[in-house]
Amino acid sequence: xxxxxxxxxxxxxxxxxxxxxxxxxxxxxxxxxxxxxxxxxxxxxxxxxxxxxxxxxxxxxxxxxxxxxxxxxxxxxxxxxxxxxxxxxxxxxxxxxxxxxxxxxxxxxxxxxxxxxxxxxxxxxxxxxxxxxxxxxxxxxxxxxxxxxx
Amino acid sequence: xxxxxxxxxxxxxxxxxxxxxxxxxxxxxxxxxxxxxxxxxxxxxxxxxxxxxxxxxxxxxxxxxxxxxxxxxxxxxxxxxxxxxxxxxxxxxxxxxxxxxxxxxxxxxxxxxxxxxxxxxxxxxxxxxxxxxxxxxxxxxxxxxxxxxxxxxxxxxxxxxxxxxxxxxxxxxxxxxx
Numbered sequence: 001x002x003x004x005x006x007x008x009x010x011x012x013x014x015x016x017x018x019x020x021x022x023x024x025x026x027x028x029x030x031x032x033x034x035x036x037x038x039x040x041x042x043x044x045x046x047x048x049x050x051x052x053x054x055x056x057x058x059x060x061x062x063x064x065x066x067x068x069x070x071x072x073x074x075x076x077x078x079x080x081x082x083x084x085x086x087x088x089x090x091x092x093x094x095x096x097x098x099x100x101x102x103x104x105x106x107x108x109x110x111x112x113x114x115x116x117x118x119x120x121x122x123x124x125x126x127x128x129x130x131x132x133x134x135x136x137x138x139x140x141x142x143x144x145x146x147x148x149x150x
Numbered sequence: 151x152x153x154x155x156x157x158x159x160x161x162x163x164x165x166x167x168x169x170x171x172x173x174x175x176x177x178x179x180x181x182x183x184x185x186x187x188x189x190x191x192x193x194x195x196x197x198x199x200x201x202x203x204x205x206x207x208x209x210x211x212x213x214x215x216x217x218x219x220x221x222x223x224x225x226x227x228x229x230x231x232x233x234x235x236x237x238x239x240x241x242x243x244x245x246x247x248x249x250x251x252x253x254x255x256x257x258x259x260x261x262x263x264x265x266x267x268x269x270x271x272x273x274x275x276x277x278x279x280x281x282x283x284x285x286x287x288x289x290x291x292x293x294x295x296x297x298x299x300x301x302x303x304x305x306x307x308x309x310x311x312x313x314x315x316x317x318x319x320x321x322x323x324x325x326x327x328x
Contacts (some may be wrong), residue, residue: 039254039279051223052254059256080257082278112159 022067032060032070036077037087044087184286187303191296192284196274199252199260205274214246214325215296219282221255222263224290230310231267238271241322253282253290295321297328
Protein backbone atom coordinates (compact mmCIF):
# COMPACT_ATOMS: atom_id res chain seq x y z
CA UNK A 1 0.00 0.00 0.00
CA UNK A 2 2.78 2.41 1.00
CA UNK A 3 4.64 1.51 -2.17
CA UNK A 4 1.56 2.33 -4.25
CA UNK A 5 1.18 5.74 -2.60
CA UNK A 6 4.85 6.48 -3.18
CA UNK A 7 4.57 5.46 -6.84
CA UNK A 8 1.52 7.73 -7.34
CA UNK A 9 3.32 10.60 -5.61
CA UNK A 10 6.40 10.08 -7.81
CA UNK A 11 4.25 10.04 -10.96
CA UNK A 12 2.47 13.22 -9.84
CA UNK A 13 5.81 14.92 -9.25
CA UNK A 14 7.07 13.80 -12.66
CA UNK A 15 4.01 15.30 -14.35
CA UNK A 16 4.11 18.47 -12.27
CA UNK A 17 7.34 19.64 -13.97
CA UNK A 18 6.02 19.91 -17.54
CA UNK A 19 2.68 21.18 -16.25
CA UNK A 20 4.44 24.03 -14.46
CA UNK A 21 6.24 25.09 -17.66
CA UNK A 22 5.18 28.45 -19.04
CA UNK A 23 2.61 28.23 -21.84
CA UNK A 24 2.77 31.96 -22.64
CA UNK A 25 6.26 33.35 -21.94
CA UNK A 26 6.31 36.99 -20.87
CA UNK A 27 9.63 37.78 -22.50
CA UNK A 28 12.22 36.22 -24.75
CA UNK A 29 15.87 35.31 -24.54
CA UNK A 30 16.65 37.29 -27.70
CA UNK A 31 15.19 40.46 -26.12
CA UNK A 32 17.05 40.08 -22.83
CA UNK A 33 20.30 39.15 -24.56
CA UNK A 34 20.45 42.73 -25.82
CA UNK A 35 19.64 44.21 -22.41
CA UNK A 36 22.08 42.26 -20.25
CA UNK A 37 25.87 42.49 -20.21
CA UNK A 38 28.35 39.66 -20.04
CA UNK A 39 30.22 40.51 -16.80
CA UNK A 40 33.58 39.15 -17.90
CA UNK A 41 33.71 40.44 -21.50
CA UNK A 42 31.79 43.75 -21.19
CA UNK A 43 29.60 43.23 -24.25
CA UNK A 44 25.92 42.37 -24.34
CA UNK A 45 25.07 38.68 -24.05
CA UNK A 46 24.09 38.45 -27.73
CA UNK A 47 27.66 39.45 -28.67
CA UNK A 48 29.36 36.97 -26.36
CA UNK A 49 30.11 33.28 -26.27
CA UNK A 50 32.09 33.50 -23.01
CA UNK A 51 31.32 30.83 -20.38
CA UNK A 52 29.91 33.43 -17.98
CA UNK A 53 27.59 34.72 -20.73
CA UNK A 54 26.46 31.19 -21.59
CA UNK A 55 25.67 30.59 -17.93
CA UNK A 56 23.56 33.76 -17.66
CA UNK A 57 21.72 32.87 -20.88
CA UNK A 58 20.90 29.47 -19.39
CA UNK A 59 19.66 31.15 -16.21
CA UNK A 60 17.48 33.54 -18.25
CA UNK A 61 16.06 30.63 -20.24
CA UNK A 62 15.18 28.82 -17.01
CA UNK A 63 13.36 31.90 -15.69
CA UNK A 64 11.51 32.45 -18.98
CA UNK A 65 10.37 28.82 -18.80
CA UNK A 66 9.01 29.62 -15.33
CA UNK A 67 6.98 32.51 -16.80
CA UNK A 68 9.07 35.26 -15.21
CA UNK A 69 8.76 38.74 -16.76
CA UNK A 70 11.74 40.67 -18.15
CA UNK A 71 11.59 42.99 -15.12
CA UNK A 72 11.68 40.08 -12.67
CA UNK A 73 14.63 38.50 -14.47
CA UNK A 74 16.50 41.81 -14.64
CA UNK A 75 15.88 42.43 -10.93
CA UNK A 76 17.22 39.00 -10.04
CA UNK A 77 20.33 39.56 -12.17
CA UNK A 78 20.88 43.00 -10.58
CA UNK A 79 20.63 41.35 -7.14
CA UNK A 80 23.20 38.82 -8.25
CA UNK A 81 25.67 40.92 -10.28
CA UNK A 82 24.85 44.56 -9.41
CA UNK A 83 23.57 47.39 -11.63
CA UNK A 84 26.51 46.95 -14.00
CA UNK A 85 24.82 43.88 -15.47
CA UNK A 86 22.34 46.13 -17.31
CA UNK A 87 23.40 47.35 -20.75
CA UNK A 88 21.64 50.69 -20.16
CA UNK A 89 21.19 52.59 -16.89
CA UNK A 90 17.69 52.61 -15.37
CA UNK A 91 15.33 55.56 -15.97
CA UNK A 92 15.22 56.70 -12.36
CA UNK A 93 17.16 58.54 -9.67
CA UNK A 94 20.73 59.61 -10.29
CA UNK A 95 20.92 57.28 -13.30
CA UNK A 96 18.52 59.60 -15.12
CA UNK A 97 21.50 61.92 -15.61
CA UNK A 98 22.99 59.37 -17.98
CA UNK A 99 19.91 59.80 -20.21
CA UNK A 100 19.39 63.55 -19.87
CA UNK A 101 22.97 64.82 -20.01
CA UNK A 102 23.56 63.69 -23.62
CA UNK A 103 20.20 65.14 -24.68
CA UNK A 104 21.04 68.39 -22.84
CA UNK A 105 24.44 68.41 -24.52
CA UNK A 106 22.94 67.96 -27.98
CA UNK A 107 20.37 70.72 -27.32
CA UNK A 108 23.01 73.12 -25.96
CA UNK A 109 25.27 72.33 -28.92
CA UNK A 110 22.38 72.93 -31.33
CA UNK A 111 21.57 76.24 -29.66
CA UNK A 112 25.21 77.36 -29.84
CA UNK A 113 25.38 76.33 -33.49
CA UNK A 114 22.15 78.24 -34.24
CA UNK A 115 23.49 81.39 -32.55
CA UNK A 116 26.78 81.03 -34.43
CA UNK A 117 25.04 80.60 -37.79
CA UNK A 118 22.75 83.54 -37.10
CA UNK A 119 25.66 85.81 -36.24
CA UNK A 120 27.69 84.60 -39.21
CA UNK A 121 24.80 85.21 -41.61
CA UNK A 122 24.42 88.76 -40.27
CA UNK A 123 28.13 89.39 -40.86
CA UNK A 124 27.81 88.06 -44.41
CA UNK A 125 24.89 90.40 -45.11
CA UNK A 126 26.96 93.40 -44.02
CA UNK A 127 29.84 92.12 -46.22
CA UNK A 128 27.61 92.26 -49.32
CA UNK A 129 26.59 95.89 -48.80
CA UNK A 130 27.93 98.17 -51.61
CA UNK A 131 31.24 99.83 -50.79
CA UNK A 132 31.23 103.54 -50.09
CA UNK A 133 31.70 105.89 -53.06
CA UNK A 134 35.26 106.74 -54.07
CA UNK A 135 36.55 110.18 -53.37
CA UNK A 136 36.57 112.42 -56.50
CA UNK A 137 40.38 112.45 -56.78
CA UNK A 138 40.69 108.64 -56.88
CA UNK A 139 37.75 108.48 -59.27
CA UNK A 140 39.50 110.93 -61.61
CA UNK A 141 42.79 108.97 -61.47
CA UNK A 142 41.02 105.72 -62.37
CA UNK A 143 39.29 107.41 -65.31
CA UNK A 144 42.64 108.70 -66.57
CA UNK A 145 44.20 105.25 -66.25
CA UNK A 146 41.37 103.61 -68.18
CA UNK A 147 41.58 106.28 -70.89
CA UNK A 148 45.30 105.60 -71.31
CA UNK A 149 44.63 101.86 -71.65
CA UNK A 150 42.13 102.51 -74.43
CA UNK B 151 23.14 92.32 -23.64
CA UNK B 152 25.42 90.57 -26.18
CA UNK B 153 28.40 91.10 -23.91
CA UNK B 154 26.70 89.56 -20.88
CA UNK B 155 25.52 86.63 -23.04
CA UNK B 156 29.09 86.11 -24.21
CA UNK B 157 30.40 86.24 -20.64
CA UNK B 158 27.77 83.73 -19.51
CA UNK B 159 28.73 81.41 -22.36
CA UNK B 160 32.40 81.65 -21.46
CA UNK B 161 31.66 81.01 -17.78
CA UNK B 162 29.57 77.94 -18.69
CA UNK B 163 32.35 76.63 -20.94
CA UNK B 164 34.88 77.11 -18.13
CA UNK B 165 32.63 75.27 -15.67
CA UNK B 166 32.20 72.40 -18.15
CA UNK B 167 35.96 72.14 -18.74
CA UNK B 168 36.63 72.29 -14.96
CA UNK B 169 34.05 69.53 -14.42
CA UNK B 170 35.66 67.31 -17.04
CA UNK B 171 39.10 67.94 -15.55
CA UNK B 172 37.73 67.07 -12.11
CA UNK B 173 36.35 63.81 -13.47
CA UNK B 174 39.70 62.98 -15.07
CA UNK B 175 41.59 63.66 -11.81
CA UNK B 176 39.07 61.61 -9.81
CA UNK B 177 39.39 58.71 -12.24
CA UNK B 178 43.19 58.82 -12.13
CA UNK B 179 43.33 58.98 -8.33
CA UNK B 180 40.76 56.22 -7.86
CA UNK B 181 42.24 53.69 -10.26
CA UNK B 182 42.59 50.23 -8.79
CA UNK B 183 46.06 48.76 -8.78
CA UNK B 184 46.88 45.16 -8.01
CA UNK B 185 47.92 44.91 -4.34
CA UNK B 186 51.57 44.28 -3.62
CA UNK B 187 52.91 41.25 -1.80
CA UNK B 188 53.78 42.45 1.71
CA UNK B 189 51.06 45.08 1.55
CA UNK B 190 47.62 44.88 3.15
CA UNK B 191 45.12 42.49 1.61
CA UNK B 192 42.15 44.51 0.27
CA UNK B 193 39.36 44.10 2.77
CA UNK B 194 35.87 42.90 1.84
CA UNK B 195 32.53 42.20 3.42
CA UNK B 196 30.51 39.92 1.17
CA UNK B 197 27.39 37.78 1.41
CA UNK B 198 28.00 34.12 2.06
CA UNK B 199 26.57 31.68 -0.44
CA UNK B 200 27.26 28.58 1.63
CA UNK B 201 24.99 29.89 4.38
CA UNK B 202 23.42 33.06 5.65
CA UNK B 203 25.01 36.34 6.67
CA UNK B 204 28.15 38.07 5.55
CA UNK B 205 31.84 37.41 5.94
CA UNK B 206 34.25 40.24 6.75
CA UNK B 207 37.88 39.55 5.92
CA UNK B 208 38.99 41.90 8.73
CA UNK B 209 37.23 39.61 11.23
CA UNK B 210 39.77 36.91 10.34
CA UNK B 211 42.71 39.06 11.48
CA UNK B 212 45.02 36.90 13.60
CA UNK B 213 44.50 33.86 11.38
CA UNK B 214 46.30 32.87 8.19
CA UNK B 215 43.84 33.04 5.27
CA UNK B 216 43.84 31.44 1.84
CA UNK B 217 41.58 33.31 -0.59
CA UNK B 218 40.57 31.43 -3.71
CA UNK B 219 38.69 33.24 -6.49
CA UNK B 220 36.59 30.89 -8.58
CA UNK B 221 33.37 30.60 -10.61
CA UNK B 222 31.08 27.72 -11.48
CA UNK B 223 31.45 28.46 -15.22
CA UNK B 224 35.23 28.15 -14.92
CA UNK B 225 36.37 24.72 -16.09
CA UNK B 226 39.83 24.79 -14.39
CA UNK B 227 38.11 25.69 -11.08
CA UNK B 228 36.39 22.30 -11.15
CA UNK B 229 39.78 20.65 -11.47
CA UNK B 230 41.23 22.28 -8.35
CA UNK B 231 38.12 22.12 -6.12
CA UNK B 232 38.97 18.73 -4.63
CA UNK B 233 42.56 19.71 -3.82
CA UNK B 234 41.40 22.95 -2.16
CA UNK B 235 38.95 21.07 0.04
CA UNK B 236 41.64 18.53 0.99
CA UNK B 237 44.09 21.32 1.83
CA UNK B 238 41.45 23.06 3.96
CA UNK B 239 40.81 19.86 5.92
CA UNK B 240 44.56 19.39 6.33
CA UNK B 241 45.44 22.91 7.52
CA UNK B 242 42.38 24.03 9.47
CA UNK B 243 43.70 22.37 12.64
CA UNK B 244 46.63 24.82 12.41
CA UNK B 245 44.21 27.74 12.33
CA UNK B 246 44.32 28.37 8.58
CA UNK B 247 41.04 29.66 7.15
CA UNK B 248 40.09 29.11 3.53
CA UNK B 249 37.71 31.58 1.89
CA UNK B 250 36.22 30.98 -1.54
CA UNK B 251 35.22 34.09 -3.47
CA UNK B 252 32.69 33.29 -6.18
CA UNK B 253 33.41 35.75 -9.00
CA UNK B 254 30.84 36.98 -11.57
CA UNK B 255 28.63 33.96 -11.05
CA UNK B 256 24.96 32.97 -10.84
CA UNK B 257 24.24 32.17 -7.20
CA UNK B 258 22.21 29.01 -7.81
CA UNK B 259 24.92 27.56 -10.07
CA UNK B 260 27.56 28.44 -7.49
CA UNK B 261 25.63 26.59 -4.77
CA UNK B 262 25.29 23.54 -7.05
CA UNK B 263 29.06 23.69 -7.62
CA UNK B 264 29.75 23.77 -3.86
CA UNK B 265 27.46 20.80 -3.22
CA UNK B 266 28.77 18.83 -6.18
CA UNK B 267 32.41 19.28 -5.15
CA UNK B 268 31.76 18.92 -1.41
CA UNK B 269 33.25 22.31 -0.52
CA UNK B 270 32.89 22.98 3.21
CA UNK B 271 34.97 26.14 3.78
CA UNK B 272 33.20 29.52 3.81
CA UNK B 273 32.38 30.94 0.39
CA UNK B 274 31.23 34.46 -0.44
CA UNK B 275 29.73 36.00 -3.55
CA UNK B 276 31.44 38.72 -5.56
CA UNK B 277 28.76 39.03 -8.23
CA UNK B 278 29.78 42.48 -9.45
CA UNK B 279 33.45 41.51 -9.52
CA UNK B 280 34.40 44.60 -7.47
CA UNK B 281 36.54 42.65 -4.99
CA UNK B 282 38.21 40.70 -7.78
CA UNK B 283 39.09 44.03 -9.40
CA UNK B 284 40.57 45.29 -6.12
CA UNK B 285 42.82 42.24 -6.03
CA UNK B 286 43.81 42.88 -9.65
CA UNK B 287 42.32 39.60 -10.79
CA UNK B 288 43.17 38.63 -14.36
CA UNK B 289 40.82 35.66 -14.44
CA UNK B 290 39.76 32.65 -12.39
CA UNK B 291 41.01 30.67 -10.60
CA UNK B 292 43.49 32.77 -8.64
CA UNK B 293 44.64 32.20 -5.07
CA UNK B 294 46.07 34.64 -2.53
CA UNK B 295 47.68 34.10 0.88
CA UNK B 296 47.14 36.46 3.82
CA UNK B 297 49.15 36.31 7.04
CA UNK B 298 47.89 36.88 10.59
CA UNK B 299 48.48 40.62 10.25
CA UNK B 300 46.30 40.90 7.16
CA UNK B 301 49.21 41.25 4.73
CA UNK B 302 49.51 39.44 1.42
CA UNK B 303 52.35 36.93 1.50
CA UNK B 304 53.86 34.26 -0.72
CA UNK B 305 53.33 34.31 -4.45
CA UNK B 306 49.74 34.63 -5.57
CA UNK B 307 48.78 31.79 -7.83
CA UNK B 308 47.34 32.56 -11.25
CA UNK B 309 45.63 29.45 -12.58
CA UNK B 310 44.96 26.18 -10.82
CA UNK B 311 46.76 25.15 -7.66
CA UNK B 312 46.95 21.62 -9.03
CA UNK B 313 49.55 22.77 -11.54
CA UNK B 314 51.38 24.83 -8.93
CA UNK B 315 51.16 22.63 -5.84
CA UNK B 316 54.63 23.64 -4.62
CA UNK B 317 53.86 27.37 -4.66
CA UNK B 318 50.49 26.62 -3.04
CA UNK B 319 52.10 24.82 -0.09
CA UNK B 320 54.79 27.48 0.29
CA UNK B 321 52.09 30.19 0.18
CA UNK B 322 50.25 28.53 3.07
CA UNK B 323 53.51 28.15 4.99
CA UNK B 324 54.29 31.84 4.43
CA UNK B 325 50.84 32.77 5.76
CA UNK B 326 51.34 30.53 8.77
CA UNK B 327 54.82 31.66 9.77
CA UNK B 328 54.96 35.38 9.02
